[in-house]
Amino acid sequence: MMPFLGLPLSAGIYTGPAQPPAGGLKPTDAPVLRAKGLSLIWQDRLGETDAPTDDRQFLQATTGSRVQEDPVVSSNYSFPGENNRRLSFVTFEGRPCLKASYFAGQHGWMNYRNQYLSQGYREFGLCVDIKYPAGFDLRGPSNGNIYGKTAFGLAVGHSDYGKPGVASAPRGWAGEVTEVKDVWGGALGVNFKYWPTVPTLVRYGWYPHVVGAYVNGADVLRADKFSDLWRIAGYGNEEQQDIPIGAWHRLELYGRVDTNRRDGVLEIWLNGVLLKQLPNLDLGGWVGNRGITSGAGQLVGSSGGGWRFRGIFIREMIGGTTSLASLVPQYGGAYYAHNWRVYGRV
Numbered sequence: 417m418m419p420f421l422g423l424p425l426s427a428g429i430y431t432g433p434a435q436p437p438a439g440g441l442k443p444t445d446a447p448v449l450r451a452k453g454l455s456l457i458w459q460d461r462l463g464e465t466d467a468p469t470d471d472r473q474f475l476q477a478t479t480g481s482r483v484q485e486d487p488v489v490s491s492n493y494s495f496p497g498e499n500n501r502r503l504s505f506v507t508f509e510g511r512p513c514l515k516a517s518y519f520a521g522q523h524g525w526m527n528y529r530n531q532y533l534s535q536g537y538r539e540f541g542l543c544v545d546i547k548y549p550a551g552f553d554l555r556g557p558s559n560g561n562i563y564g565k566t567a568f569g570l571a572v573g574h575s576d577y578g579k580p581g582v583a584s585a586p587r588g589w590a591g592e593v594t595e596v597k598d599v600w601g602g603a604l605g606v607n608f609k610y611w612p613t614v615p616t617l618v619r620y621g622w623y624p625h626v627v628g629a630y631v632n633g634a635d636v637l638r639a640d641k642f643s644d645l646w647r648i649a650g651y652g653n654e655e656q657q658d659i660p661i662g663a664w665h666r667l668e669l670y671g672r673v674d675t676n677r678r679d680g681v682l683e684i685w686l687n688g689v690l691l692k693q694l695p696n697l698d699l700g701g702w703v704g705n706r707g708i709t710s711g712a713g714q715l716v717g718s719s720g721g722g723w724r725f726r727g728i729f730i731r732e733m734i735g736g737t738t739s740l741a742s743l744v745p746q747y748g749g750a751y752y753a754h755n756w757r758v759y760g761r762v
Contacts, residue, residue: 442512442755446543448668448685454539454759458531462505462754463512471503472529474514480532480571480578480727481588486525486738493739500525503732506752508547513752516567516732518554520748524564524734530571530578536724537760538701540570541670545754548618550662552749555612556742564734564743566608566620567753570671570682571729572699573601574714578726586712592625592731593641597711601723602626602699604671604682605731609656618751619656621692622682627706627715628698630678635698637706645694657684657691664754673701673723699723728758 442463444456458478461467468476472483485500499519506515518524554562571578573591577600582588591601604624611619622645628637631650638648646653659665666687674680680697683690698706700715700723708716715721735743 444757446541446668446757446759447688449541449543449670449759452539452541452670454541454761456757457533457537457760458758460514460756462514463507467512468505471501471505471514471527474503474529474730475531478531478533478727479580480530480729481580481582481584482528482530482578482729484526484528486733488525495523495739498522498525501527503527503529503730508752508754511545511752511754513754514567514756515750515752517750518734518745518748520745522748523738523744525738526565526731526733528732529730531727531729531758532578532580533727535760535762536575536726537762538724539670539672539761540572540725541668541759542568542570542728543666543668543757543759544568545664546659546667546751547664547754548659548661548751552618552661552751553612553615553747554610554745554749555747556745559612559746560742561609561611562734562743562745563607563609564736564738565623565731566606567730567732568667568669569603569605569729569731570669570725571601571603571727572671572673572725573599573723575726577601578729587714590713592643594625594713595641595711596627596637596713597708597716598713599625599627600714601726603729603731604699605729606669606684616661618659618661620659620684621654621656622684622694624682624694624697626680626697627700628677630696630698635677635706637698637708654694655692657686659686671699671725673699673725675701677702677706725760728756
């Protein structure tokens with residue numbers, strides 16, 4: 417077990433989120449992010465007198481340009497009886513939470529919410545308490561595996577990326593499933609997997625739309641629209657990290673933009689213990705010529721880059737192609753996310 421930097425090993429023992437102090441305010445601390453020198457810049461208002469009442473306004477005044485649910489009927493599929501609003505506000509075990517529901521026999525349609533902060537940050541992080549309740553069982557048809565995106569990610573990019581009033585194309589939403597020549601930012605999120613053969617765990621892994629990485633002495637750009645890091649030749653595969661079902665956990669995501677295409681970092685911490693670090697990343701911070709000569713993106717030419725973290729995002733969905741019959745959960749279920757704290761350092 418690895419202690420987090422600057423704190424004793426005992427700090428990694430987590431017994432659940434602290435109850436709010438008198439007056440109703442939620443705790444603000446994020447031990448790992450604070451130890452790295454970051455400061456609190458935003459906290460959700462659930463449970464407070466000015467709490468939002470609509471999950472589409474969870475981020476309140478910091479809500480960005482992308483507030484979206486997948487349609488249940490499109491030119492490619494039709495499921496008119498299904499519910500595509502899967503996020504809600506509830507009190508669970510005495511704590512105000514954002515709840516993500518998976519409905520039995522229905523697809524896990526994408527619910528997307530992004531935050532936009534006018535100030536950009538070189539270092540950034542999210543701290544949130546999560547729980548998959550005992551008995552959580554998201555198996556698919558014929559007891560198959562279920563995988564997808566989950567409700568946590570850090571958004572990095574140009575000041576137009578995710579900004580209210582900026583059109584979705586070519587720049588406002590150009591941070592995922594987009595070739596590097598066309599990007600204006602990067603959605604640095606995590607995926608999940610649920611395997612019925614290991615029913616006590618949910619597995620998380622980074623799914624970051626990075627610009628590239630420094631590999632074997634060379635700067636290498638991501639070569640396709642997607643974000644599995646093994647697609648960057650030589651970087652290595654991104655293994656999954658175990659999240660035990662049935663207990664509260666403090667999840668902290670940390671990112672630092674690069675200064676030279678080679679020193680960007682992403683980290684996942686659970687209960688004060690480092691689960692996974694992704695080093696040597698190009699996250700768009702360095703300004704200069706990356707050899708991209710054409711495209712609609714901000715990195716084209718000799719002065720691309722200068723990106724900063726702009727907020728968090730929620731991309732809650734099952735699968736990459738949600739309409740697949742193989743990704744419909746048999747029993748459904750839900751998980752709960754309490755006390756979202758966003759930290760940053762300019």
